[in-house]
Amino acid sequence: MKIIFRTILFVFLMGFITPIAYSEIFDPDKLKDEVLEEKSQEIMKKLRCLVCQNQSIVDSDAGHAKDLRNIVRQRVKAGDNEGQILDYMTSRYGDWVLLQPPFMAATALLWLSPIILLAFGVFIILRHQKKLKKISAPQNLSQDEQDQLKKILDQKNNLEEE
Amino acid sequence: MNLRKIIPLLVFAVLFAFLFRGLSLKPRVIPSVLIDKPMPQTVLPALMVSEISKTGIGFSTDQITAKGGLVLVNFYASWCPPCRIEHPALLRLQKLGYKIYGIAYKDKPEDAQNFVDNLGNPYVNIGVDLKGKAGVDWGVYAVPETFVILNGRVIYKHFGVIHEQDMEDIEALLDKAKTSQQEKK
Numbered sequence: 001m002k003i004i005f006r007t008i009l010f011v012f013l014m015g016f017i018t019p020i021a022y023s024e025i026f027d028p029d030k031l032k033d034e035v036l037e038e039k040s041q042e043i044m045k046k047l048r049c050l051v052c053q054n055q056s057i058v059d060s061d062a063g064h065a066k067d068l069r070n071i072v073r074q075r076v077k078a079g080d081n082e083g084q085i086l087d088y089m090t091s092r093y094g095d096w097v098l099l100q101p102p103f104m105a106a107t108a109l110l111w112l113s114p115i116i117l118l119a120f121g122v123f124i125i126l127r128h129q130k131k132l133k134k135i136s137a138p139q140n141l142s143q144d145e146q147d148q149l150k151k152i153l154d155q156k157n158n159l160e161e162e
Numbered sequence: 163m164n165l166r167k168i169i170p171l172l173v174f175a176v177l178f179a180f181l182f183r184g185l186s187l188k189p190r191v192i193p194s195v196l197i198d199k200p201m202p203q204t205v206l207p208a209l210m211v212s213e214i215s216k217t218g219i220g221f222s223t224d225q226i227t228a229k230g231g232l233v234l235v236n237f238y239a240s241w242c243p244p245c246r247i248e249h250p251a252l253l254r255l256q257k258l259g260y261k262i263y264g265i266a267y268k269d270k271p272e273d274a275q276n277f278v279d280n281l282g283n284p285y286v287n288i289g290v291d292l293k294g295k296a297g298v299d300w301g302v303y304a305v306p307e308t309f310v311i312l313n314g315r316v317i318y319k320h321f322g323v324i325h326e327q328d329m330e331d332i333e334a335l336l337d338k339a340k341t342s343q344q345e346k347k
Contacts, residue, residue, distance in 0.1 A: 050192065050303040050304075051303055051304055063268070064294075064303050064304070067294050067298060069292075071298060084182060091195065092300070093195070093301050093303070094193065094194075094301070096192050122223060131204075140278040
């Protein structure tokens, strides 16, 4: 019984390992200079593979992603910095080629929506709490109520005395 | 109390507006940044040294800009099945008198030549973009893509196959560009 359980657990955990094992695509075009290759990789992670679904060009085996990778490498080798290379790409493919959309008028709502939603949530919670406090807060008895209470207690005392 | 009734309705309305807009978006089509800009400077060798290209140049943006007028630039490849589907549309545009330049995108020259030999040649001339470098300069990411050029400036880009149902729009666009050009003269 124990061994069956262990086998199932093992197979289950293997499922988590396989995608990691395959995530590093073999790329024959990597630069020999490790520092330059690392720099290229950093830039490539920011560029979208245009023929894929939400993948960077590092993660894709598509022909077009490969072309863009090699252009990035050539430019890094030629001494271009990250900004220059990203500019080169956006001047051809537009802002869409950047995996992280830049902050501008058209994307302001996108970037600010988490903050707006958080503020809205905080507002709702605060309002709700205020209402709760109102309900649960002990209120002083009115004069009428105090009189009534006194009457009841007096009656009770009278009964006990008798 | 009144506000409470309105808020869900408002949330629904906003969500509806965004989702409805989303329905009409085409996620595969990236708007070209070249619209209303001059063509990215490109010189490509000719696929075949023909009468027109005695110089061996198949595609030169400088030449096209110098000549002016209305031309189409079509990126194609023999390995691209949609390009075969599109081919009759290009032949029809040629028949209508439009000048189309072809760019053989990441294709073996002999294959690109066979393609037009077998299916008919709608192109005035064909440039060879062996490594796809010109394609990147033009923002091409999947063939076929077609650019409409007026006096050296990009006025329109059609992504993907020019289908039968696209022909009307394309012809209307080309017609309009032609008349606006004649009016200027």
